[in-house]
Amino acid sequence: MKKVFVEDVLGMGEGSEVELLGWVRSRRVHGGLVFIDLRDSTGVLQVAVKRGVVDDESFERAREVGREAAVKVRGVVRKDPRAPGGVELQCRSLEVVGDSLDEFPIRKGVGVRFLFDHRHLHLRSPKVTAIMRVRARLVESARRWLREQGFTEIHCPTFITAAVEGGATLFKLDYFGKTAYLTQSVQFYQEAAIYSLEKVYSLQPSFRAEMSRTRRHLTEFWHLEAEMAYAELEDLMEVVENLVHAMVRGVHEGCQRELRVLGVELDPSMAEPPYPRIKYSEALQILSNKGVEVSWGDDFGADEERVLSKEFEKPFFVTHYPKEAKAFYHMLDPEDPSVCRNTDLLAPGGYGEIVGGGQRIHDYHQLLKRIEEEGLDPKDYEWYLDLRKYGSVPHSGFGLGIERTIWWLLKLPHIRHAALFPRTPARLYP
RNA sequence: GCCGGCGUAGCUCAGCCUGGUAGAGCAGCGGGCUGUUAACCCGUUGGUCGGUGGUUCAAAUCCACCCGCCGGCGCCA
DSSP states (O other): OOOOOHHHHHTSOTTOEEEEEEEEEEEEEETTEEEEEEEETTEEEEEEEEBTTBOHHHHHHHHHOOTTOEEEEEEEEEEOTTSGGGEEEEEEEEEEEEOOSSOOSOOTTOOHHHHHHTHHHHTTSHHHHHHHHHHHHHHHHHHHHHHHTTOEEOOOOSEESSOSSSSSOOOEEEETTEEEEEOSOOHHHHHHHHHHHSEEEEEEEEEOOOOOOSTTOOSEEEEEEEEEETOOHHHHHHHHHHHHHHHHHHHHHHOHHHHHHHTOOOOGGGGOSOOOEEEHHHHHHHHHHTTOOOOTTOOOOHHHHHHHHTTOSSOEEEEOOBGGGSOTTBOEETTEEEEESEEEEEETTTTEEEEEEEEEOOOHHHHHHHHHHTTOOGGGGHHHHHTTTSSOOOEEEEEEEHHHHHHHHTTOSSGGGGSSSOOBTTBOOO
16 A cells, blocks of 8 residues: 655655655656656656666666656655755656556647547546545535535435426436436435435436537536425525535635646635525516516526626525426415426526525425426326325425536536536547 | 537648648657756658548539537526
């Protein structure tokens, strides 16, 4: 097991002798002097290999070693202003653990397409590494906060038989002769679980078979969903804003180095609750004042979202959408049954929808009516309806897109940068 | 699904408008170099110009269709 890391060496005194295991990030040959930038999970260290200081075999190996080869280096720590970072390793011996058999394909100047074709190798780059660390921290922060708030994590199936949203596109597959689909949301299963656990959440992939070619869509994305018994729309929004704040704070506290690598300024105060709450009808008014006319009943398009999001510094909730624009299970507002008690959380700066959710219909007859109104077959929703037959209670839930959130926080040019091996309509490999 | 753009060396691109059988930089390969920082210097290999068909004496270049990719829209997280 490896014990000494680049990070440790940077803190060591002049003259310390160490053995390092890492990868050759780059190599510069100057006749009798070879510089190797040695990379490991904690940083990069310049190794100076001088003819005469090392044995001839080590020197030859250093001269010939390929980029991204794995090497074991023994040497002495030296402070030297000529070295990047002011510290380098004076090499005493070098062994090749695993050489590079071909020229390493990832280089400065290659295009996005090429990078994603070689994503398995691209992952070694500092920026991708930083994004993955931010992602891990973000998810950890969410889990910790939810646990502290009394939520229980549950795990729901990926194979399903019916859609959550009637119209949304599902990936269809053969399940021993039956038709099955890949889940696009675990909401219905969570609604079943609240009758024992009361507050639940899941973190698992969702799938959308949409040919969406935009910088904010993946066909497979990690979905953080939660459902709460006895929670109404207002309770839900409080949970969402505090959760998002906890995630942003977590990244800010735990990822300073990564944010520096990515050149991202992250100010957690921009995610501090409370977030503005506007009703759909108010959003229409704001848009109208800006010269953008949307007729009542239509959902906002990307253009409208962008105009709207420029009006806010923080994420903001848009609530009470017309029922025509939303799925059947949303509870209608008793004061105005033409709108739902739902909410979308939109990120500022044109990043768009991060969270979608709302209060669910908990009355059996009302749910059945809405299913029929939408022209859906109640038989497809039998067990979902069944939940309303035995001790049904008001409840609310939401879904948050992990990659969307990372995309927004890190100001990434495309959501695919937020995933290890992203899946888009055109990307199934590697 | 709709709209737009692109496809030329391993990579990044120029050449296309105005038709005359292909170029640069980087990488690779050979050589040199003891303080580089994407090292540098000298030399050098490398291409069915996405595919098919058409126009033409002649097509990377003009036309049609197809394929692939990229972005926007719709849909959503």
